[in-house]
Amino acid sequence: METILVLAHVEAGGALAKSAREALRAARTLNLSIAGSSLAVGLAGKSVQAAADSIAACPATKYFGAVGAEFGQSRYCTDAAAAEALCRAARATLVVAPATSRWNRVLPGVAQRLGGRVDCHLTGISDAGGKPAVSRWFYRQRMEATLTRTQRPWLMLIDPGSQMACECGAGAAAVDLVPVKLAGGGPRTTVAGIREPKADAQTIRPDAPLLFVAGAGWTKKQADGRTRVSEAEKLILDFLKATRASLGSSKSLVDLGGQGQAVLPFLSHLNQIGQTGATPRHAKGLSACCHGEEPHTVGWRFIGERRAISLDPNCGWARGKADVLYVADAFEVISKVNELLAANP
Ligand SMILES: Cc1cc2nc3c(=O)[nH]c(=O)nc-3n(C[C@H](O)[C@H](O)[C@H](O)COP(=O)(O)OP(=O)(O)OC[C@H]3O[C@@H](n4cnc5c(N)ncnc54)[C@H](O)[C@@H]3O)c2cc1C
Secondary structure, X not given: OOEEEEEEEOOOOOXXXXXXXXXXXXXXXXXXXXOOOEEEEEEEEOOOHHHHHHOOOOOOOEEEEEEOHHHOOOOHHHHHHHHHHHHHHHOOOEEEEEOOHHHHHHHHHHHHHHOOEEEEEEEEEEEOOOOEEEEEEEOOOOEEEEEOOOOOOEEEEEOOOOOOOOOOOOOOOOEEEOOOOOHHHOOOOOOOOOOOOOHHHOOOOOOOOEEEEEOXXXXXXXXXXXXXXXXXXXXXXXXXXXXXXXXXXXXXXXXXXXXXXXXXXXXXXXXXXXOOOEOOOOOEEEEEOOOOOHHHHHHHOOOOEEEEEEOOOOOOOOOOOOOEEEEOOHHHHHHHHHHHHHHOO
16 A cells, blocks of 8 residues: 655745645645555654645645754755655655755655665656556657656655646644654754845746746847847846746857857856756746757747747747747847836836
Protein backbone atom coordinates (compact mmCIF):
# COMPACT_ATOMS: atom_id res chain seq x y z
CA MET A 1 0.00 0.00 0.00
CA GLU A 2 1.42 3.38 -0.99
CA THR A 3 1.93 6.19 1.53
CA ILE A 4 2.25 9.49 -0.32
CA LEU A 5 4.10 12.32 1.42
CA VAL A 6 4.01 15.90 0.17
CA LEU A 7 7.33 17.37 1.26
CA ALA A 8 7.63 21.15 1.44
CA HIS A 9 9.78 23.77 3.10
CA VAL A 10 8.07 26.77 4.61
CA GLU A 11 8.91 30.24 3.24
CA ALA A 12 10.69 32.87 5.35
CA GLY A 13 7.39 34.51 6.38
CA GLY A 14 5.91 31.15 7.49
CA ALA A 15 3.65 30.66 4.45
CA LEU A 16 3.60 27.91 1.84
CA ALA A 17 4.79 28.81 -1.65
CA LYS A 18 2.59 28.27 -4.71
CA SER A 19 4.99 25.53 -5.85
CA ALA A 20 4.19 23.57 -2.65
CA ARG A 21 0.47 23.81 -3.42
CA GLU A 22 1.18 22.56 -6.93
CA ALA A 23 3.01 19.54 -5.47
CA LEU A 24 0.07 18.95 -3.12
CA ARG A 25 -2.32 18.96 -6.07
CA ALA A 26 -0.13 16.46 -7.96
CA ALA A 27 0.08 14.24 -4.87
CA ARG A 28 -3.68 14.30 -4.45
CA THR A 29 -4.12 13.20 -8.09
CA LEU A 30 -1.83 10.28 -7.31
CA ASN A 31 -3.69 9.55 -4.08
CA LEU A 32 -7.02 9.37 -5.94
CA SER A 33 -5.67 7.08 -8.63
CA ILE A 34 -3.97 4.52 -6.36
CA ALA A 35 -6.51 2.45 -4.46
CA GLY A 36 -5.82 2.18 -0.72
CA SER A 37 -3.11 4.87 -0.73
CA SER A 38 -2.87 7.48 2.02
CA LEU A 39 -1.77 11.11 1.86
CA ALA A 40 0.42 12.92 4.42
CA VAL A 41 2.18 16.30 4.53
CA GLY A 42 5.73 16.90 5.80
CA LEU A 43 6.87 20.47 6.45
CA ALA A 44 10.30 21.82 7.38
CA GLY A 45 10.90 25.31 8.69
CA LYS A 46 11.49 27.62 11.64
CA SER A 47 7.83 27.18 12.45
CA VAL A 48 5.35 25.16 10.38
CA GLN A 49 2.01 25.49 12.17
CA ALA A 50 0.72 28.45 10.11
CA ALA A 51 1.65 26.70 6.86
CA ALA A 52 -0.03 23.46 7.99
CA ASP A 53 -3.15 25.37 9.07
CA SER A 54 -3.32 27.12 5.69
CA ILE A 55 -3.95 23.77 3.95
CA ALA A 56 -5.69 21.95 6.81
CA ALA A 57 -8.82 21.32 4.72
CA CYS A 58 -6.85 19.20 2.25
CA PRO A 59 -7.44 15.44 2.22
CA ALA A 60 -4.13 14.63 3.99
CA THR A 61 -4.68 12.53 7.09
CA LYS A 62 -1.37 13.29 8.85
CA TYR A 63 0.97 16.25 9.21
CA PHE A 64 4.62 15.97 10.21
CA GLY A 65 6.91 18.88 11.06
CA ALA A 66 10.69 19.32 11.30
CA VAL A 67 10.77 22.53 13.28
CA GLY A 68 13.62 24.74 14.46
CA ALA A 69 15.53 27.92 13.66
CA GLU A 70 18.14 25.81 11.82
CA PHE A 71 15.48 24.71 9.28
CA GLY A 72 14.45 28.27 8.48
CA GLN A 73 17.31 28.73 6.03
CA SER A 74 18.53 26.78 3.06
CA ARG A 75 21.60 24.72 4.00
CA TYR A 76 22.43 21.23 2.74
CA CYS A 77 23.05 19.42 6.03
CA THR A 78 19.96 20.73 7.85
CA ASP A 79 17.63 20.46 4.85
CA ALA A 80 18.75 16.91 4.05
CA ALA A 81 18.43 15.79 7.68
CA ALA A 82 14.94 17.34 7.98
CA ALA A 83 13.73 15.76 4.73
CA GLU A 84 15.12 12.35 5.69
CA ALA A 85 13.50 12.48 9.15
CA LEU A 86 10.12 13.51 7.68
CA CYS A 87 10.17 10.71 5.08
CA ARG A 88 11.07 8.13 7.73
CA ALA A 89 8.46 9.37 10.22
CA ALA A 90 5.71 9.19 7.57
CA ARG A 91 6.99 5.81 6.28
CA ALA A 92 6.60 7.36 2.87
CA THR A 93 6.80 5.17 -0.22
CA LEU A 94 6.11 8.03 -2.64
CA VAL A 95 7.42 11.52 -1.89
CA VAL A 96 6.11 14.43 -3.95
CA ALA A 97 8.05 17.70 -3.58
CA PRO A 98 8.25 21.01 -5.44
CA ALA A 99 11.44 21.27 -7.52
CA THR A 100 12.63 24.44 -5.79
CA SER A 101 16.35 25.21 -5.86
CA ARG A 102 16.38 24.22 -2.18
CA TRP A 103 14.86 20.75 -2.64
CA ASN A 104 16.60 20.12 -5.98
CA ARG A 105 19.89 20.43 -4.15
CA VAL A 106 19.18 17.99 -1.32
CA LEU A 107 16.55 15.42 -2.33
CA PRO A 108 18.81 13.32 -4.60
CA GLY A 109 21.10 12.88 -1.54
CA VAL A 110 18.11 12.12 0.68
CA ALA A 111 16.97 9.40 -1.77
CA GLN A 112 20.41 7.84 -1.44
CA ARG A 113 20.22 7.91 2.38
CA LEU A 114 16.79 6.27 2.27
CA GLY A 115 17.85 3.61 -0.23
CA GLY A 116 15.29 4.98 -2.68
CA ARG A 117 15.27 6.65 -6.09
CA VAL A 118 14.61 10.19 -7.23
CA ASP A 119 13.36 11.79 -10.45
CA CYS A 120 13.61 15.51 -11.01
CA HIS A 121 12.13 18.08 -13.43
CA LEU A 122 8.84 16.19 -13.55
CA THR A 123 5.99 17.89 -15.38
CA GLY A 124 3.23 15.36 -14.76
CA ILE A 125 2.06 12.53 -12.52
CA SER A 126 -0.43 9.98 -13.75
CA ASP A 127 -1.38 6.41 -13.07
CA ALA A 128 -0.38 3.49 -15.23
CA GLY A 129 -3.03 0.92 -14.35
CA GLY A 130 -3.27 1.89 -10.68
CA LYS A 131 0.52 2.34 -10.37
CA PRO A 132 2.24 5.73 -10.27
CA ALA A 133 3.84 7.06 -13.43
CA VAL A 134 5.66 10.34 -13.96
CA SER A 135 6.48 12.30 -17.07
CA ARG A 136 9.39 14.57 -17.88
CA TRP A 137 11.07 16.09 -20.89
CA PHE A 138 14.48 15.11 -22.24
CA TYR A 139 17.00 16.58 -24.67
CA ARG A 140 16.16 20.17 -23.76
CA GLN A 141 12.37 19.72 -23.81
CA ARG A 142 12.24 18.04 -27.21
CA MET A 143 11.05 14.56 -26.16
CA GLU A 144 8.59 13.62 -23.43
CA ALA A 145 8.86 10.30 -21.59
CA THR A 146 6.62 8.56 -19.07
CA LEU A 147 8.40 6.49 -16.42
CA THR A 148 7.39 4.02 -13.75
CA ARG A 149 9.54 2.61 -10.96
CA THR A 150 9.23 -0.30 -8.56
CA GLN A 151 11.88 0.97 -6.09
CA ARG A 152 10.57 2.64 -2.94
CA PRO A 153 10.75 5.23 -1.58
CA TRP A 154 10.43 7.10 -4.86
CA LEU A 155 11.06 10.83 -4.59
CA MET A 156 9.41 13.01 -7.24
CA LEU A 157 10.45 16.63 -7.80
CA ILE A 158 7.70 18.53 -9.63
CA ASP A 159 8.75 21.52 -11.75
CA PRO A 160 7.07 24.70 -10.46
CA GLY A 161 4.49 26.08 -12.89
CA SER A 162 3.74 22.71 -14.48
CA GLN A 163 0.67 21.96 -12.28
CA MET A 164 -2.39 23.80 -11.11
CA ALA A 165 -2.03 24.89 -7.48
CA CYS A 166 -4.47 23.26 -5.05
CA GLU A 167 -7.01 25.54 -3.45
CA CYS A 168 -7.37 23.66 -0.15
CA GLY A 169 -8.82 25.87 2.52
CA ALA A 170 -7.51 26.66 5.99
CA GLY A 171 -8.31 25.02 9.32
CA ALA A 172 -6.48 23.62 12.33
CA ALA A 173 -3.90 20.92 11.58
CA ALA A 174 -2.44 18.63 14.25
CA VAL A 175 1.27 18.50 13.44
CA ASP A 176 3.45 15.65 14.77
CA LEU A 177 6.86 17.12 15.53
CA VAL A 178 9.64 14.89 14.26
CA PRO A 179 13.05 14.84 15.98
CA VAL A 180 15.91 15.52 13.54
CA LYS A 181 19.44 14.24 14.18
CA LEU A 182 22.12 16.43 12.63
CA ALA A 183 25.33 14.65 11.64
CA GLY A 184 28.43 15.77 13.52
CA GLY A 185 26.40 17.44 16.25
CA GLY A 186 25.23 20.43 14.21
CA PRO A 187 25.75 22.54 11.10
CA ARG A 188 29.22 23.80 10.22
CA THR A 189 27.83 26.39 7.82
CA THR A 190 26.44 29.69 9.07
CA VAL A 191 24.11 31.69 6.83
CA ALA A 192 25.32 35.28 7.15
CA GLY A 193 22.56 36.92 5.10
CA ILE A 194 21.04 37.17 1.65
CA ARG A 195 22.18 39.54 -1.11
CA GLU A 196 19.64 40.09 -3.84
CA PRO A 197 18.78 42.74 -6.43
CA LYS A 198 16.27 45.45 -5.51
CA ALA A 199 12.68 44.43 -6.22
CA ASP A 200 12.37 46.71 -9.27
CA ALA A 201 15.72 45.52 -10.67
CA GLN A 202 14.45 41.94 -10.65
CA THR A 203 13.18 41.30 -14.16
CA ILE A 204 12.74 37.51 -13.96
CA ARG A 205 9.22 36.89 -12.66
CA PRO A 206 8.26 33.21 -13.00
CA ASP A 207 4.68 33.85 -11.83
CA ALA A 208 3.94 36.64 -14.34
CA PRO A 209 1.17 35.91 -16.87
CA LEU A 210 3.34 37.32 -19.69
CA LEU A 211 6.91 36.62 -20.83
CA PHE A 212 8.51 39.34 -22.95
CA VAL A 213 11.58 38.22 -24.88
CA ALA A 214 13.98 40.75 -26.35
CA GLY A 215 16.19 39.69 -29.25
CA ALA A 216 19.36 41.09 -30.78
CA GLY A 217 17.34 43.14 -33.27
CA TRP A 218 16.91 45.84 -30.60
CA THR A 219 20.63 46.61 -30.88
CA LYS A 220 20.99 46.31 -34.68
CA LYS A 221 21.33 49.23 -37.12
CA GLN A 222 17.86 50.38 -38.02
CA ALA A 223 16.43 51.79 -41.28
CA ASP A 224 18.24 55.12 -40.77
CA GLY A 225 21.58 53.28 -40.51
CA ARG A 226 21.99 53.95 -36.77
CA THR A 227 21.53 51.87 -33.62
CA ARG A 228 18.95 53.04 -31.06
CA VAL A 229 19.99 51.11 -27.93
CA SER A 230 19.12 53.74 -25.32
CA GLU A 231 15.68 54.15 -26.89
CA ALA A 232 15.25 50.35 -26.85
CA GLU A 233 16.22 50.30 -23.17
CA LYS A 234 13.56 52.84 -22.24
CA LEU A 235 10.86 51.18 -24.36
CA ILE A 236 11.49 47.74 -22.83
CA LEU A 237 11.70 49.00 -19.23
CA ASP A 238 8.54 51.08 -19.61
CA PHE A 239 6.74 48.03 -21.06
CA LEU A 240 7.91 45.83 -18.15
CA LYS A 241 6.92 48.44 -15.59
CA ALA A 242 3.40 48.73 -17.02
CA THR A 243 2.77 45.02 -17.57
CA ARG A 244 4.90 43.42 -14.77
CA ALA A 245 5.92 40.89 -17.43
CA SER A 246 8.93 38.64 -16.94
CA LEU A 247 11.88 39.49 -19.18
CA GLY A 248 13.61 36.90 -21.33
CA SER A 249 16.34 37.34 -23.88
CA SER A 250 17.87 35.51 -26.82
CA LYS A 251 21.39 34.15 -26.50
CA SER A 252 22.65 36.48 -29.22
CA LEU A 253 21.58 39.53 -27.28
CA VAL A 254 23.10 38.56 -23.93
CA ASP A 255 26.29 37.39 -25.68
CA LEU A 256 26.78 40.79 -27.32
CA GLY A 257 27.73 42.23 -23.92
CA GLY A 258 30.69 39.85 -23.69
CA GLN A 259 31.82 40.99 -27.14
CA GLY A 260 32.02 44.62 -26.05
CA GLN A 261 29.01 45.79 -28.10
CA ALA A 262 26.31 48.14 -26.89
CA VAL A 263 23.67 46.07 -25.10
CA LEU A 264 20.79 46.45 -22.72
CA PRO A 265 22.44 46.67 -19.27
CA PHE A 266 19.60 45.00 -17.35
CA LEU A 267 19.99 41.71 -19.24
CA SER A 268 22.21 38.86 -18.08
CA HIS A 269 22.57 35.21 -19.01
CA LEU A 270 19.95 34.48 -16.35
CA ASN A 271 17.39 36.05 -18.72
CA GLN A 272 18.34 33.77 -21.60
CA ILE A 273 15.68 31.36 -22.76
CA GLY A 274 16.25 28.43 -25.12
CA GLN A 275 18.32 25.33 -25.57
CA THR A 276 21.17 26.62 -23.40
CA GLY A 277 18.91 28.90 -21.39
CA ALA A 278 15.68 28.53 -19.43
CA THR A 279 12.34 27.02 -20.49
CA PRO A 280 9.95 29.22 -18.50
CA ARG A 281 6.20 28.69 -18.15
CA HIS A 282 3.84 31.59 -18.75
CA ALA A 283 0.31 31.82 -20.13
CA LYS A 284 1.45 34.19 -22.91
CA GLY A 285 4.70 35.17 -24.56
CA LEU A 286 5.70 38.08 -26.79
CA SER A 287 9.06 38.20 -28.53
CA ALA A 288 10.35 41.28 -30.25
CA CYS A 289 13.33 41.55 -32.58
CA CYS A 290 14.06 37.82 -32.41
CA HIS A 291 14.95 35.70 -35.40
CA GLY A 292 13.92 32.51 -33.60
CA GLU A 293 16.18 29.72 -34.77
CA GLU A 294 15.57 26.29 -33.26
CA PRO A 295 17.83 26.66 -30.16
CA HIS A 296 15.93 29.81 -29.25
CA THR A 297 12.49 28.36 -30.01
CA VAL A 298 13.07 25.45 -27.62
CA GLY A 299 12.65 27.95 -24.75
CA TRP A 300 9.04 28.53 -25.80
CA ARG A 301 8.00 24.90 -25.28
CA PHE A 302 5.67 25.60 -22.34
CA ILE A 303 4.38 29.05 -23.29
CA GLY A 304 0.61 28.98 -23.85
CA GLU A 305 0.14 31.59 -26.58
CA ARG A 306 3.14 32.89 -28.54
CA ARG A 307 3.30 36.16 -30.42
CA ALA A 308 6.20 37.83 -32.21
CA ILE A 309 7.11 41.21 -33.64
CA SER A 310 9.68 41.03 -36.43
CA LEU A 311 10.51 42.98 -39.55
CA ASP A 312 11.22 39.76 -41.41
CA PRO A 313 8.11 37.72 -42.33
CA ASN A 314 10.27 34.81 -43.48
CA CYS A 315 12.27 34.19 -40.31
CA GLY A 316 12.14 30.76 -38.66
CA TRP A 317 10.19 32.11 -35.71
CA ALA A 318 7.56 33.70 -37.93
CA ARG A 319 7.08 30.62 -40.08
CA GLY A 320 4.95 28.33 -37.99
CA LYS A 321 6.26 28.74 -34.44
CA ALA A 322 4.54 31.94 -33.39
CA ASP A 323 0.73 31.79 -33.08
CA VAL A 324 0.45 35.44 -34.06
CA LEU A 325 3.08 37.45 -35.96
CA TYR A 326 3.17 41.21 -36.31
CA VAL A 327 5.38 42.08 -39.29
CA ALA A 328 6.27 45.50 -38.01
CA ASP A 329 8.95 47.69 -36.47
CA ALA A 330 9.17 46.75 -32.78
CA PHE A 331 10.22 50.29 -31.83
CA GLU A 332 6.97 51.62 -33.26
CA VAL A 333 4.77 48.82 -31.89
CA ILE A 334 6.09 48.87 -28.32
CA SER A 335 6.08 52.66 -28.25
CA LYS A 336 2.37 52.63 -29.20
CA VAL A 337 1.60 49.81 -26.74
CA ASN A 338 3.31 51.77 -23.94
CA GLU A 339 1.28 54.83 -24.83
CA LEU A 340 -1.95 52.79 -24.62
CA LEU A 341 -0.89 51.17 -21.34
CA ALA A 342 -0.12 54.58 -19.83
CA ALA A 343 -3.52 55.86 -20.93
CA ASN A 344 -5.34 52.78 -19.52
CA PRO A 345 -3.35 51.70 -16.44
C1 LIG B 1 24.30 25.04 -29.49
C2 LIG B 1 23.51 26.31 -29.55
C3 LIG B 1 22.73 26.67 -28.48
C4 LIG B 1 21.98 27.85 -28.52
N1 LIG B 1 21.20 28.16 -27.45
C5 LIG B 1 20.41 29.25 -27.51
C6 LIG B 1 19.56 29.58 -26.42
O1 LIG B 1 19.51 28.90 -25.39
N2 LIG B 1 18.79 30.68 -26.54
C7 LIG B 1 18.82 31.49 -27.66
O2 LIG B 1 18.09 32.48 -27.73
N3 LIG B 1 19.63 31.21 -28.67
C8 LIG B 1 20.45 30.10 -28.63
N4 LIG B 1 21.29 29.85 -29.68
C9 LIG B 1 21.42 30.87 -30.75
C10 LIG B 1 20.23 30.84 -31.69
O3 LIG B 1 20.40 29.80 -32.63
C11 LIG B 1 20.08 32.14 -32.42
O4 LIG B 1 21.27 32.49 -33.06
C12 LIG B 1 19.67 33.30 -31.57
O5 LIG B 1 18.66 32.98 -30.68
C13 LIG B 1 19.20 34.43 -32.49
O6 LIG B 1 19.06 35.59 -31.70
P1 LIG B 1 18.18 36.81 -32.08
O7 LIG B 1 16.92 36.36 -32.66
O8 LIG B 1 18.16 37.68 -30.88
O9 LIG B 1 19.06 37.63 -33.14
P2 LIG B 1 19.12 37.66 -34.77
O10 LIG B 1 19.21 36.28 -35.31
O11 LIG B 1 20.20 38.63 -35.05
O12 LIG B 1 17.72 38.25 -35.16
C14 LIG B 1 17.32 39.60 -34.94
C15 LIG B 1 15.95 39.80 -35.56
O13 LIG B 1 15.50 41.11 -35.21
C16 LIG B 1 14.74 41.60 -36.32
N5 LIG B 1 14.69 43.06 -36.20
C17 LIG B 1 15.69 43.97 -36.30
N6 LIG B 1 15.23 45.21 -36.11
C18 LIG B 1 13.90 45.10 -35.87
C19 LIG B 1 12.87 46.03 -35.61
N7 LIG B 1 13.08 47.36 -35.54
N8 LIG B 1 11.62 45.56 -35.41
C20 LIG B 1 11.34 44.24 -35.47
N9 LIG B 1 12.29 43.30 -35.71
C21 LIG B 1 13.55 43.73 -35.93
C22 LIG B 1 15.48 41.08 -37.54
O14 LIG B 1 14.60 41.05 -38.66
C23 LIG B 1 15.90 39.70 -37.09
O15 LIG B 1 14.90 38.74 -37.45
C24 LIG B 1 22.05 28.68 -29.66
C25 LIG B 1 22.84 28.32 -30.74
C26 LIG B 1 23.57 27.15 -30.69
C27 LIG B 1 24.42 26.80 -31.88
